[in-house]
Amino acid sequence: MIIYINDKPCEAEVGDLLLHAAQRHNSHIGCICGGNGICQSCFVYIKEGAESLSQPSEEEKAFISEKLFQDGGRLACQTVITGAGTIKVLSRAENLRRIVIGLNVPGFITYAQTIGYNVLNKLPGGAANVVSRVMEGKLNPADSIGKIGNSIGYGARLAVHTATENLPILQIPLSVISGAAKGVFDTASGLVCTVSGGQLHLPGSTCSSHETQQTKPVESITITVK
Structure with missing residues (x-):
């Protein structure tokens, strides 16, 4: 099946994480923590096809406010494709870029207010969720560091790929x-x-x-x- 991440068509299958589908096709979604569910860098907006995705995980509920859930907010590292259908996803970075390029001042103010509210109200709960998972053995610090290292490597490769696509001079021998x-x-x-x-x-x-x-x-x- 084909899903759309930042309007880029990406092949995906039932059972795939949104984050992994994006990474296979160099469609940018942040992944600072490497998919450990301990940050919000992979935050995305589901524009279409929410019914074809898994229900929000406890990790998502810990980091995402109800207002952002209503706007279609999810963490791509926690969201699994559960059924066939049209799925359209917009990353937080791409959403902000479109607001800025479109000179959408009211949209930017609303965006800033929503994100600010989410940080202030969900950060304590998110931190408590991380500590709880570590204490229960669900989150291995050594494994987490390895995943973070992998995400840094992926980010570097994506940057080179994106630059090569958008700067023709880099394609010259x-x-x-x-x-x-x-x-x-x-x-x-x-x-x-x-x-x-x-x-x-x-x-x-x-x-x-x-x-x-x-x-x-x-x-x-x-x-x-x-």
């Missing part, structure tokens, strides 16, 4: 980029040569007006290291 850079450097050296009357050149560069001439050093210096 490195040798071509290096050659172009050297050409610019040599041109700059020629300009320095002209301004200085042939006395100065940039190190490591060539100058078209002098590259065929044999130049002698102005002065030789011997350096002895004791």
Whole structure:
């Protein structure tokens, strides 16, 4: 089946976590804690298809306010696809980006108020939930650190992939980029040569007006290291 994350089509199957479906297709959803359910970086808005998803977990209830639940808020690392259907998801970062680009001032004010309320009212309960899971052995600190490390690696790969997709220059072979850079450097050296009357050149560069001439050093210096 195909689901849509930030309007990007992603293949998914019943039983998949929303977070994993997004990661397989480089569709950005935050994952600072690596899927441990101890932060809200993977917070998303379910725009369509809530009936095809699992019910909110205890971890989600600990971190998400009722107001955000009403707006379709979920944690992608806890939300499982339970049935076929049209599912459309918007990450928190993408939602905010659209508000800002659209110059939606009322929307931004509402967004800030809702998030601020959620942080103030749910942070204590979220922290208590994390401590409780650690005490009960449901959350292993060593395993959590490993997952966080994996999420950092994934974030780095996603950043490179996104930059490559959006900056065409990064798709040019490195040798071509290096050659172009050297050409610019040599041109700059020629300009320095002209301004200085042939006395100065940039190190490591060539100058078209002098590259065929044999130049002698102005002065030789011997350096002895004791």
